[in-house]
Amino acid sequence: MASSEKKSSSVSDVGAWTMNVISSVGIIMANKQVMSAKGYDFRFATTLTGFHFLVTAFVGYVSSLSRSNSSPKTVPLWDLFWFSLVANSSIVCMNLSLMLNSVGFYQISKLSMIPVVCVFEWLLHNKSYTREVKAAVIVVVIGVGVCTVTDVHINLKGFICSILAVLSTSLQQIYIGSFQKKFSIGSFELLSKTAPIQAASLLLFGPFCDYMLNGRNILDYHFSFGSIFFIGLSCTLAVFCNMSQYICIGRFSAVSFQVLGHMKTVCVLLLGWILFDSVLTFKNILGMMMAVVGMVLYSSAVEVAKQAPAKVSPPVSMKDINFVDEDVSLLKTSYGTQSVDVELGKESSK
Numbered sequence: 001m002a003s004s005e006k007k008s009s010s011v012s013d014v015g016a017w018t019m020n021v022i023s024s025v026g027i028i029m030a031n032k033q034v035m036s037a038k039g040y041d042f043r044f045a046t047t048l049t050g051f052h053f054l055v056t057a058f059v060g061y062v063s064s065l066s067r068s069n070s071s072p073k074t075v076p077l078w079d080l081f082w083f084s085l086v087a088n089s090s091i092v093c094m095n096l097s098l099m100l101n102s103v104g105f106y107q108i109s110k111l112s113m114i115p116v117v118c119v120f121e122w123l124l125h126n127k128s129y130t131r132e133v134k135a136a137v138i139v140v141v142i143g144v145g146v147c148t149v150t151d152v153h154i155n156l157k158g159f160i161c162s163i164l165a166v167l168s169t170s171l172q173q174i175y176i177g178s179f180q181k182k183f184s185i186g187s188f189e190l191l192s193k194t195a196p197i198q199a200a201s202l203l204l205f206g207p208f209c210d211y212m213l214n215g216r217n218i219l220d221y222h223f224s225f226g227s228i229f230f231i232g233l234s235c236t237l238a239v240f241c242n243m244s245q246y247i248c249i250g251r252f253s254a255v256s257f258q259v260l261g262h263m264k265t266v267c268v269l270l271l272g273w274i275l276f277d278s279v280l281t282f283k284n285i286l287g288m289m290m291a292v293v294g295m296v297l298y299s300s301a302v303e304v305a306k307q308a309p310a311k312v313s314p315p316v317s318m319k320d321i322n323f324v325d326e327d328v329s330l331l332k333t334s335y336g337t338q339s340v341d342v343e344l345g346k347e348s349s350k
Contacts, residue, residue: 020244027237040227044210050202052238060192073185084197087172093165100158107148109162114258116170132301139294147287173254180250187246
């Protein structure tokens with residue numbers, strides 16, 4: 001029975017990761033078609049993200065109607081607003097960082113999220129990591145850096161925006177996991193509560209942010225059937241992407257999501273080479289191979305770290321055992337000269 005439950009859980013884990021990778025890579029390809037000059041030239045990234053969360057909020061609302069019999073979990077409004085502020089700051093700052101920095105420095109800032117998330121989890125949750133996990137993280141970071149980082153130019157405004165982007169994105173991903181545990185709420189239910197606030201704020205301020213980024217007004221954009229189709233496709237993929245992100249972080253951790261999430265970077269490079277005639281050099285191939293090896297090592301190291309505490313059961317302390325009256329009477333009872341062994345119980349560690 002336990003083995004079947006473990007197998008079912010493993011299948012669910014693989015399914016969640018697969019959905020995240022496919023939807024994330026798919027949305028990058030759809031957005032490339034939507035926003036590129038050779039595509040539909042819809043250069044309004046922040047507003048497009050607002051559309052994503054609007055569709056996600058609608059799907060969450062429809063889903064809540066179907067489970068009207070179950071009582072919804074309560075999350076304080078202040079926590080929802082704070083989370084939405086952090087999440088939206090991540091989106092805006094990432095867009096600004098991409099605009100103000102070179103692609104190389106932008107990639108470095110994304111790679112730095114892994115150690116930043118580790119530090120945040122250590123500070124906020126007192127979480128420690130084994131030597132093997134740290135080594136695997138270093139291998140992943142170096143591998144992805146080798147295959148993605150090219151030119152690196154730094155300017156003060158871009159540097160500040162990248163710092164804010166890294167901090168807000170790391171904090172947002174940690175909040176996703178901690179909120180699910182703190183309020184005992186499911187991943188999709190939490191997403192359904194935060195998506196409307198993010199959609200409203202991004203659609204309200206998004207056009208102004210986009211105007212600051214590229215100097216173009218969304219009201220001047222001429223929508224066509226093709227642009228509407230690909231924007232709709234992008235929004236559909238965003239629902240699966242957002243949902244799988246919440247599921248993955250809830251099941252694993254923000255660090256695992258960052259590390260294994262770089263598989264998407266490898267997939268994007270490969271698809272860019274296959275579909276868009278991008279150049280794939282020996283340096284890219286070497287970096288991708290190193291990143292994949294690091295991800296495998298990380299998964300193995302995390303699994304070993306999970307199993308290590310289970311091998312040693314903590315000793316049972318007498319003060320930790322709550323005796324009822326029947327237990328006390330059994331302990332006090334003696335039958336002649338024979339001694340009676342009473343099994344008090346065992347503690348099991350998960």
